[in-house]
Amino acid sequence: MDTYYLFASSVAALTARVITHPIDTIKTRLQVRSSTGHEYQQLKQVILPPDQLTTNKFTGALRSLYRGLPVTLLFSVPALSVYLTCYETTKAQLALRGGLFARDDIFNHLASGCLAEVAAGLLFTPMEVMKNQLQTQTEVSSSTTNTTATSLAKRIWKTEGIKGFFRGYWMGLAVFVPHTMTYFAVYEQCKLAYARHYDIDHQGDSAQLPMGAYLLCSGVASTMGIMLSTPLDIVKTRWQISAAEQGAAFRLGPVDIVRRMWKHEGRWRAFTRGLVARIAWGIPTTAISMTVFEALKDWRANQNL
Numbered sequence: 001m002d003t004y005y006l007f008a009s010s011v012a013a014l015t016a017r018v019i020t021h022p023i024d025t026i027k028t029r030l031q032v033r034s035s036t037g038h039e040y041q042q043l044k045q046v047i048l049p050p051d052q053l054t055t056n057k058f059t060g061a062l063r064s065l066y067r068g069l070p071v072t073l074l075f076s077v078p079a080l081s082v083y084l085t086c087y088e089t090t091k092a093q094l095a096l097r098g099g100l101f102a103r104d105d106i107f108n109h110l111a112s113g114c115l116a117e118v119a120a121g122l123l124f125t126p127m128e129v130m131k132n133q134l135q136t137q138t139e140v141s142s143s144t145t146n147t148t149a150t151s152l153a154k155r156i157w158k159t160e161g162i163k164g165f166f167r168g169y170w171m172g173l174a175v176f177v178p179h180t181m182t183y184f185a186v187y188e189q190c191k192l193a194y195a196r197h198y199d200i201d202h203q204g205d206s207a208q209l210p211m212g213a214y215l216l217c218s219g220v221a222s223t224m225g226i227m228l229s230t231p232l233d234i235v236k237t238r239w240q241i242s243a244a245e246q247g248a249a250f251r252l253g254p255v256d257i258v259r260r261m262w263k264h265e266g267r268w269r270a271f272t273r274g275l276v277a278r279i280a281w282g283i284p285t286t287a288i289s290m291t292v293f294e295a296l297k298d299w300r301a302n303q304n305l
Contacts, residue, residue: 005085008296009289013080016289017072020281022065024072025135027277031234032136032241068134071149075127083120084293087112087184104192106185113184117177125172126165129156129240136241168240171254175236179229183221183286190217208298211291218287226282231271233278235261 026047047061090112095103102108130152147155156164194200194213209217238261239254261270 002085002089004296004300005088006081008293008300009081009084010077011296012084012289012292013077014073015292016285017076018069019288020285021069021072022062023277023281023284024131025065025067027281028132028135028237030277031237031273032132068131068149071130071134072127075123075131079120079123079127080289082123083116086119087116090115104188106189109184109188110181113180114177116184117180118173121169121172121176122166124176125167125169128172128237129165129167132237132241168236171232171236171239175229175232179225182228183225185221186224187217187221187290190220208301209294211295214291214294215287218290219283222283222286223279226279227275230275230278234271234273 047065091103091108094101094108094111100107101111130149133152134147134149153165160167191209191213194209194217200209235254235257238257265273
């Protein structure tokens with residue numbers, strides 16, 4: 001395992017998460033709302049929750065939107081390190097086999113992305129469980145407004161044990177394995193197409209593209225992955241959050257959540273709730289993290305480290 005990948009991916013995760021966490025909060029709050037009101041009014045409500053109306057609006061909104069950031073950083077930095085390091089390592093090992101798994105072959109990227117998501121999910125899932133509940137405190141119950149990450153972790157441990165932190169892991173794989181496989185397949189093929197178009201050497205994974213190219217390729221790939229995975233992500237998020245109140249969704253599970261959404265929230269429309277916010281969060285998050293990661297890889301190559 002290349003330890004430099006751990007460093008580069010950690011820097012990438014830290015940078016991306018700090019910048020885009022407020023958008024992630026908005027996305028999560030929109031996904032758990034069952035209201036069918038005007039979208040602008042809903043957006044206003046999730047940006048400035050009722051518990052912040054008596055404080056300075058800007059400060060209150062900013063503080064509210066950064067809820068759950070410490071938990072996110074605690075888990076996402078090592079999770080993305082595992083994610084990207086596993087992807088790069090698997091891609092290199094599969095390339096040694098040649099054939100369908102040659103380094104530039106789409107089957108290599110699909111398989112490497114799948115294994116990376118399965119491994120990283122062990123860290124991403126606890127992060128999602130805690131982060132989602134902290135971000136949506138005012139959406140779930142006014143009684144949880146002052147919940148801290150520590151008290152939330154204690155409550156989950158007391159009521160559910162270790163399995164409470166991994167609620168939704170398998171469903172998360174159902175959501176994000178196709179997302180990740182799609183993302184890396186499209187991302188790598190976009191990079192190859194760009195390198196060929198501009199006659200940039202890309203043999204042996206050595207292509208060094210402009211930062212704008214990494215941003216563009218990642219943006220295209222992220223959009224496709226998000227559109228594919230959003231419906232199941234909404235169901236997963238609601239199931240994880242419902243554990244905070246021990247509600248019906250928590251007891252009955254994801255299938256019942258799907259039925260209720262279909263029946264009471266506008267059928268197909270319910271499964272695209274927060275799609276724009278998810279794209280607005282997913283594209284910059286992925287683009288920033290991958291661009292920083294690729295830039296650090298290119299820097300090391302140029303320094304012959």
